Amino acid sequence: MANLFKIAVRNLLRYKRRTLLTASLITVGVVFVLVFVAVAGSFKNMMIGQITDSMIGHVQVHRKGFVASIETLPLNLNLKGGAIARLEKILDAQPEVEAYSPRVKFGGMFSNFTETSSIRLTAIDPEREFKTVPLLPGRVTAGSKELKTGGILIPELLARGMKVKPGDPVVIVATNADGSVNGKQFTVTGVMESATGPGGRDGYIHLGDARELLRMEDRQVSEYAVRLKKFGNLAAFSAKLEGILAGELNQQGKPLFEVHAWEKLSPFFNIARMIDLMTLFIKLMLIAIVLISIMNVMIMAVYERIREIGTIAAIGTQPGKILSMFVIEGFCMGVAGALIGNSVGIGIVQLLNILKIRYDFGQQQGIVLQAGISPADILVISATVIVVSVIASLQPAFKASRMEPIKALRHV
Amino acid sequence: MSLLIAEEVGKNYQVGEVVIPALRGVSFAIDPASFVSFIGPSGSGKTTLLNLIGCLDMPTSGRLTVAGADVGTLDRKQSASFRGANIGFIFQDFNLLPVLTVSENIEYPLLMVQKVPPGERRRRVTALLEAVGMVDQQDKYPDQISGGQKQRVAVARALVTNPKLVLADEPTANLDHQTAYMVLNLMKKMRDEFKTTFIFSTHDQKIVGEAEIIYLLEDGELKGKEVKGGKNNG
Ligand SMILES: Nc1ncnc2c1ncn2[C@@H]1O[C@H](COP(=O)(O)OP(=O)(O)OP(=O)(O)O)[C@@H](O)[C@H]1O
Ligand SMILES: [Mg+2]
Numbered sequence A: 001m002a003n004l005f006k007i008a009v010r011n012l013l014r015y016k017r018r019t020l021l022t023a024s025l026i027t028v029g030v031v032f033v034l035v036f037v038a039v040a041g042s043f044k045n046m047m048i049g050q051i052t053d054s055m056i057g058h059v060q061v062h063r064k065g066f067v068a069s070i071e072t073l074p075l076n077l078n079l080k081g082g083a084i085a086r087l088e089k090i091l092d093a094q095p096e097v098e099a100y101s102p103r104v105k106f107g108g109m110f111s112n113f114t115e116t117s118s119i120r121l122t123a124i125d126p127e128r129e130f131k132t133v134p135l136l137p138g139r140v141t142a143g144s145k146e147l148k149t150g151g152i153l154i155p156e157l158l159a160r161g162m163k164v165k166p167g168d169p170v171v172i173v174a175t176n177a178d179g180s181v182n183g184k185q186f187t188v189t190g191v192m193e194s195a196t197g198p199g200g201r202d203g204y205i206h207l208g209d210a211r212e213l214l215r216m217e218d219r220q221v222s223e224y225a226v227r228l229k230k231f232g233n234l235a236a237f238s239a240k241l242e243g244i245l246a247g248e249l250n251q252q253g254k255p256l257f258e259v260h261a262w263e264k265l266s267p268f269f270n271i272a273r274m275i276d277l278m279t280l281f282i283k284l285m286l287i288a289i290v291l292i293s294i295m296n297v298m299i300m301a302v303y304e305r306i307r308e309i310g311t312i313a314a315i316g317t318q319p320g321k322i323l324s325m326f327v328i329e330g331f332c333m334g335v336a337g338a339l340i341g342n343s344v345g346i347g348i349v350q351l352l353n354i355l356k357i358r359y360d361f362g363q364q365q366g367i368v369l370q371a372g373i374s375p376a377d378i379l380v381i382s383a384t385v386i387v388v389s390v391i392a393s394l395q396p397a398f399k400a401s402r403m404e405p406i407k408a409l410r411h412v
Numbered sequence B: 001m002s003l004l005i006a007e008e009v010g011k012n013y014q015v016g017e018v019v020i021p022a023l024r025g026v027s028f029a030i031d032p033a034s035f036v037s038f039i040g041p042s043g044s045g046k047t048t049l050l051n052l053i054g055c056l057d058m059p060t061s062g063r064l065t066v067a068g069a070d071v072g073t074l075d076r077k078q079s080a081s082f083r084g085a086n087i088g089f090i091f092q093d094f095n096l097l098p099v100l101t102v103s104e105n106i107e108y109p110l111l112m113v114q115k116v117p118p119g120e121r122r123r124r125v126t127a128l129l130e131a132v133g134m135v136d137q138q139d140k141y142p143d144q145i146s147g148g149q150k151q152r153v154a155v156a157r158a159l160v161t162n163p164k165l166v167l168a169d170e171p172t173a174n175l176d177h178q179t180a181y182m183v184l185n186l187m188k189k190m191r192d193e194f195k196t197t198f199i200f201s202t203h204d205q206k207i208v209g210e211a212e213i214i215y216l217l218e219d220g221e222l223k224g225k226e227v228k229g230g231k232n233n234g
Helices: A002-014 A016-055 A067-072 A081-092 A126-132 A156-162 A206-213 A233-248 A268-304 A308-314 A319-355 A375-401 A405-411 B046-053 B074-086 B104-114 B119-130 B147-159 B178-194
Strands: A059-063 A097-111 A117-126 A141-142 A151-155 A169-176 A181-192 A204-205 A223-228 A257-263 A358-361 A366-368 B004-015 B018-030 B035-039 B059-067 B085-091 B165-169 B195-202 B213-218 B219-229
Touching: A002 A319, A002 A358, A016 A268, A016 A319, A016 A358, A016 A375, A059 A081, A059 A233, A067 A358, A067 B074, A081 A097, A081 A223, A081 B219, A117 A126, A117 A156, A117 A181, A117 A206, A126 A223, A126 A375, A151 A156, A151 A169, A156 A181, A169 A204, A181 A206, A181 A223, A223 A233, A233 A257, A268 A308, A268 A319, A268 A375, A308 A319, A308 A405, A308 B074, A308 B085, A308 B104, A319 A375, A319 B074, A375 B178, B004 B046, B018 B046, B018 B059, B018 B213, B018 B219, B035 B046, B035 B178, B046 B165, B046 B195, B085 B147, B104 B119, B104 B147, B119 B147, B119 B178, B147 B165, B147 B178, B165 B178
Parallel strands: A117 A204, A151 A181, B035 B195, B035 B213, B085 B165, B165 B195
Antiparallel strands: A059 A223, A059 A257, A097 A117, A097 A169, A097 A223, A141 A181, A151 A204, A169 A181, A358 A366, B004 B018, B004 B059, B213 B219
């Protein structure tokens, strides 16, 4: 085996320029894939992080049917007494859950005493909400992040349009579940920049104020936002929670709850999918590059060495050994390309991180690019390159092994 | 017992519709440790016959037995093994592997064809390097030595597996006269030393004289046999 490698490497070195050219082609391919995976991956993670951590949470639970009519924020689809207790008991029992936050969502009118505009509001328990969506306080750009009873965090666009600043008194008017209208005065605690996605322009008030404004006699919740300890567990956890909650039925025997992971709630999931798709295509291109370049070189190598193949075959070298000689050549070239490509790729990714490249995402400005490659990525890419190299050399190698010695020896 | 028996061996080449008879019913027998030459004009069938003896091709008719094996019955793998175990080849163009040094070229059959342990391998390679006088060139690559030296290396490579038979198709055609004689004398010396049968073809009248048994081929037929030193084996 060692001798097969020795012969293969020497044959590769025999055509230095060609080997170098092919290896660098593979290298360039690997570098592109690595850098793309790192940058796109970091962008995707940042985007998902922004969306889940500043607003949506990882998973949401509603009363069945709420998400379908989320545009109207129907108060009659709120969870009440027994259901709340059952759900919270279940959520408390899940070890994967880091925090969860009950919210009441409703629409209303916002008045600064001279003008009126519509507003969507999310009523929260600030402490629990900030644990569930930790980037939320960061969205407050003016005033205070401390949301107390009687205070309101209003979206930037509304503050600008209605010329309201922190400390100003405002009035919120809302229709409650039985159709009667009620108003309540608030003081603007802070102004928050909008987040990208649905609900990104909501104002925030305290849960207690919502109960008063909407004249709720008992505790009601429109949605539960849930944060997991590990984002990677998302798919498994939502499936599990769905399973558990499917068993919770209402009096009519219909399911009581519905579970949605963030990707069902945000259009940005499609962008994340798009990034995945692009990564896949870039990887396919790498495979094509490796396949074509290695095959090309190996076909040439076999053609140039027909007489040598004839010689070793005549001497008695078994076809299988001749096959492995050429496959090992392809393998070595793949290994070389993968090694150099990974080294250069990792170098470039490190460089990108050192340069601290900044970019904007939605309202978030100056996010530092944090490109990262996981060992798994490197392993998968290297393995792909090497396996494809071997596959690409199989056909030429097979052809070499099947050559008739006399025909090969006669070849000029 | 004869090492080689040819009984009415015929070989036709099919080129499109046309059948070219390259050998027509050739019969002969060759004893071990002989030094045999096939001569004849171009196209007389020398290469064709040597290819058959070397198990590189199959006869169209007749029967060819080499070292007890019927050449016509071996499949691809079997014939490769058979060649590796019993036959050494010397080529007109030397055909050394350019990526291997002189000693690695000689070692090749022991390493890649047979499985000879390292110590034994080293011993045999050294012995042959000495026998062909290439010890001081052993680490050079083929493109760093002369044609005559290459053919000496090729002789060593052919002999390193201790084959029963060494075949050489026009081994001296690419060498000048002096070198050609030297190579033939080396082959003869090896025959004396290792008791290997050498069969070579040539159309060079001058070096034919070096052979002990000379077969004359003409138009695919055996037209004569000359034995030197009174040894006649039919
Ligand atoms: N592969 C082949 N296909 C068709 N015809 C062939 C083939 N090989 C040889 N022949 C023909 O068979 C005959 C014998 O050829 P062969 O090569 O054995 O002659 P040779 O004695 O070796 O000639 P030379 O001295 O030129 O090498 C010739 O007529 C040749 O044209
Ligand atoms: Mg010939």
